Amino acid sequence: MKLKELFLSLMFMVLCSTAFAQSMEQLKRNKEALDRQIALAQKNLNKTVSGKKLTLGQISAIKAQVRLMQQKISTINSEMKNLDNQITENTGKVHNLQTRLSELKKEYAGMIRFAQRNRNSYDKMMFIFASKDFNQAYKRIKYLQQFGQYRKKQAAYIQGTEKDLSDRIVILDKDLKNKSSLLKERVGEKSKLDKKKNEQAVVLNRLSKQERQISQDIQRKRKEQDAINKKIRTEIQRIIALERKKEEERAKEEQRLAAAKAKAENRPVPVAPVAKPKTNSELLRATPEAAKLSNAFESNRGSLPAPVANGYITAHFGSYMVDQASAKNDGVTYQTSENAAVRAVFNGEVRSVSTVLGKYFILIRHGEYFTLYQNLKTASVSEGQNVTTKQTIGTAALNEGVAEVSFQVIKGAIAQNPESWLAK
Structure with a gap:
């Protein structure tokens, strides 16, 4: 013993x-x-x-x-x-x-x-x-x-x-x-x-x-961000409209098939019930593939890789102050090294590759979710292309002498706090 x-x-x-x-x-x-x-x-x-x-x-x-x-x-x-x-x-x-x-x-x-x-x-x-x-x-x-x-x-x-x-x-x-x-x-x-x-x-x-100058810089960056956000909202609404149109076409096709079957069986044509309009979330995950990708993205909450391999967050999600000037961030901002590779944080489909003031921004869809990568010097992907986790999609651009990359996570059309999605 x-x-x-x-x-x-x-x-x-x-x-x-x-x-x-x-x-x-x-x-x-x-x-x-x-x-x-x-x-x-x-x-x-x-x-x-x-x-x-x-x-x-x-x-x-x-x-x-x-x-x-x-x-x-x-x-x-x-x-x-x-x-x-x-x-x-x-x-x-x-x-x-x-x-x-x-x-x-x-x-x-x-x-x-x-x-x-x-x-x-x-x-x-x-x-x-x-x-x-x-x-x-x-x-x-x-x-x-x-x-x-x-x-x-x-x-x-x-x-x-x-x-x-x-x-x-x-x-x-x-x-x-x-x-x-x-x-x-x-x-x-x-x-x-x-x-x-x-x-x-x-x-x-x-x-x-230099409060006045800094305030002007913040206002300028805010206008740039507003221009990007407007483009992104328009693109997401366009995607939702397309999904709604597909849903209506699926419903019409189902009604047509039901009517043809009733006619063949010499029965009265059934009246289609008035369907409750689907929410944006339901539309974006309407197909089995979109639902599967949404679920996979959600299951990786808290473990997604950062959009840059080496960097640190300088601006967090939400409102913040720089001296007396206020600013708002719909995502997080990383400072990194010049020409650093920017990478996709999860599998998805590239839905938009656009420029604002000579800088690229890329929108990737993950079913119901979207990720946005801003302030890119180059873009190495194109619209409609499927990407995988950690795949390089572009390089970081300089912003007032420092390489920065802004990153957002969007659910439907609502911005999320990316830090709750990224691995610590």
């Missing part, structure tokens, strides 16, 4: 260690991703600071850097919390193993003393021959055999426990060193964050002096 308990305890320790390793590995990957995004933000920032005019791209880049640095510090804190838990757990396991090892050695010492008292074969033979009957003699022989085997197992088990204890002490020492390293890293990141916040304060001070 003791061996079984210790075996279960060791198995539990292995499972916990595996879960801890996976958690730490994920945090490490998150931190590396944040490092890449911070470096990209700095690269974009370096492109914009050379001019005297403060740009929206510069404001977005420095705000994104501060946010990403805060996220990195939060990730480091999570790493340290995990390590603290692991250190506490390993310290307890070391104490338990030490206690268990002491008990095993004590038990083994007792077995050795017993064996020494009955070490010669004469004593063993006398022990067997002193049996009352053959059955008892057989049991005594088996006992002596099992005792010898058990003693060997105990010796091997003591060695195994000593090794486990040694390994656990090594892990504990490594965790303590990692914690010390993370403490130094956190201090360094906080110092960088303080410096970046000072830089942000300088930028915001300049922003207050």
